Every structure is written in C-alpha cells, then in structure tokens.
Amino acid sequence: MPCTPVAPPFLQIRDAVVRREGRPILEIGSLSIAEGESICLLGPNGAGKSTFIQLITREVLPLHRNETPVLFRGQERPLLTEVRAALGIVSSSMQKQIAVHLPALDVVIGGLYGMLGVPRRIEVTEEDRRRALETMEALGIADLASRDVMTLSTGQARRVLIGRALVSEPSAVIFDEPCTGLDPEGMFYVRRCMRTVAQQGRAVLLVSHYPEDIIPEIQRVLLLKDARIVADGPKRQLLTDAIISQLFDTPLQVRQKDGYYSLFGKY
Numbered sequence: 616m617p618c619t620p621v622a623p624p625f626l627q628i629r630d631a632v633v634r635r636e637g638r639p640i641l642e643i644g645s646l647s648i649a650e651g652e653s654i655c656l657l658g659p660n661g662a663g664k665s666t667f668i669q670l671i672t673r674e675v676l677p678l679h680r681n682e683t684p685v686l687f688r689g690q691e692r693p694l695l696t697e698v699r700a701a702l703g704i705v706s707s708s709m710q711k712q713i714a715v716h717l718p719a720l721d722v723v724i725g726g727l728y729g730m731l732g733v734p735r736r737i738e739v740t741e742e743d744r745r746r747a748l749e750t751m752e753a754l755g756i757a758d759l760a761s762r763d764v765m766t767l768s769t770g771q772a773r774r775v776l777i778g779r780a781l782v783s784e785p786s787a788v789i790f791d792e793p794c795t796g797l798d799p800e801g802m803f804y805v806r807r808c809m810r811t812v813a814q815q816g817r818a819v820l821l822v823s824h825y826p827e828d829i830i831p832e833i834q835r836v837l838l839l840k841d842a843r844i845v846a847d848g849p850k851r852q853l854l855t856d857a858i859i860s861q862l863f864d865t866p867l868q869v870r871q872k873d874g875y876y877s878l879f880g881k882y
C-alpha cells in the first residue's frame with residue numbers, strides 16, 4: 616500500500632542557544648510546531664519571547680551546532696524569502712514606525728512588497744488593490760481603507776497592520792503582543808481578527824504576557840521563563856492558578872469562561 620508522505624514540522628528547534636553579553640538569553644532543547652498548528656508563547660518581561668520570534672524569523676542566529684538548531688519545514692538552510700513569505704508578522708512596535716500620511720489601503724498593499732507603505736518605485740496594480748481590499752473586508756475593516764493611517768485610533772491601526780500581515784496569504788501569522796496599548800474595544804477587535812486568521816486555516820503564533828489574548832482556536836501553550844520553555848502542553852492543563860502564579864512570580868488566579876481565560880491578582 617503506498618504510504619502518504621508526512622509533512623515535516625513547520626518549525627523544528629533542537630538545542631538552540633542564543634547568547635548575549637556572556638549569558639544565554641534563550642535556550643531551547645527541543646521543540647516542534649506542526650504545519651498549521653496555532654500556539655501561544657506566554658511569559659513575563661525579559662523571558663526571551665522577542666528573541667524566540669527573531670529566532671523563527673532568522674533575525675538572530677543560535678550558537679553553531681553540528682546539527683542545525685532551527686529547521687523550517689524540514690530545511691536546514693531555507694531561503695529567507697521562503698521563510699518571510701510563509702510568515703506574516705503583527706507587532707505593536709511596527710505601529711510606531713508609521714510616520715507618514717498614507718491611506719490605510721496603501722499600508723495593507725505594502726504587505727505585498729514586504730514594506731510598511733508602498734515603495735515609490737512600485738506601480739500598484741488593480742490586482743494589488745483588489746487583494747488588499749478583500750483582505751480588509753475579511754477582517755471587517757474595509758471602511759478604513761481610505762482613511763489616513765495617522766488619524767486612526769491605535770486599535771484601528773493595529774487591525775490595519777493585521778491586514779498588512781495577511782494580504783500576502785502567509786501560512787502562519789506571528790502576533791507579537793498584539794493587544795499592547797489597546798483599550799477594551801481595540802483588544803476586542805484585535806482578538807476577533809486573530810480568530811478570523813485562525814478560522815481561515817492559518818496558524819496563529821501568539822506571543823503574549825496575557826492569557827486573555829489566547830483565543831479559543833489556540834490549544835497549545837508554551838510557558839517561557841528565564842530563557843527556557845518551562846512547560847509545553849494543552850492550555851487547560853497549564854493555565855492554572857499554581858502554574859501561572861509561578862510563571863509570573865505573583866499570586867494569581869486564572870478563570871476560564873466561554874473558551875477565554877482571565878487573570879486576577881490574589882491580593
């Protein structure tokens with residue numbers, strides 16, 4: 616009987632160590648994320664979350680090993696263009712880089728060219744516009760298309776950035792602390808957009824300090840503390856008072872309702 620080839624993991628990490636100023640700031644023994652799998656990397660400030668993202672995007676390199684520490688779809692030396700095409704990225708720091716008056720649609724179109732806006736040398740096609748508008752429609756933000764991005768609220772601009780990350784149809788989207796700086800309305804819509812991304816069949820790779828960001832579509836949680844993944848498993852097993860209090864070194868209570876989690880201080 617012919618056997619169906621098994622797809623290699625989207626990401627495989629083995630003995631990856633990143634050192635800065637003489638100390639490890641990230642050490643991952645073994646980790647595998649399947650194609651299409653959504654996860655949340657949860658941890659306190661300084662745990663190594665940004666370094667983890669940069670390891671995936673290949674902006675930082677781990678120490679040399681005989682066996683390549685980071686494999687992308689089974690490849691030891693993938694083309695950077697291939698990695699970037701597969702990954703969309705949304706981060707709050709990106710928003711600070713938007714310092715020009717542009718229609719929100721142009722920011723989304725910029726995602727087709729790996730830029731924040733449309734580069735001058737590029738002639739935008741009708742097809743580009745159609746794709747960008749369709750992406751904005753899917754996220755429920757088509758009404759923002761002609762708005763000057765500098766005049767949008769932080770929450771609206773964050774959703775435009777999600778559109779920018781999605782327009783090139785990546786298979787996975789990294790959400791780097793997507794709700795930082797947002798009011799409850801902004802958080803509501805950003806989390807709803809994350810759900811749309813997951814429901815489109817794309818992997819959501821969420822990095823956050825807050826269990827509140829973990830949308831129901833994410834089942835697997837990785838807890839990062841002091842540069843190491845200290846736990847990796849289903850959220851219902853890891854999002855407990857004892858484990859989360861230990862992760863943040865703070866007395867905390869975790870509550871779950873309708874598939875969402877919330878944190879409360881045990882004052």
Ligand SMILES: Nc1ncnc2c1ncn2[C@@H]1O[C@H](COP(=O)(O)OP(=O)(O)OP(=O)(O)O)[C@@H](O)[C@H]1O
Binds near residue numbers: 635
């Ligand atoms: N280039 C660098 N040189 C020295 N130390 C660094 C460098 N980059 C990061 N670090 C340190 O490595 C640790 C992990 O940093 P990282 O930014 O990955 O953490 P994080 O979990 O993303 O933090 P936060 O939640 O505050 O964004 C921190 O202690 C940070 O100060």
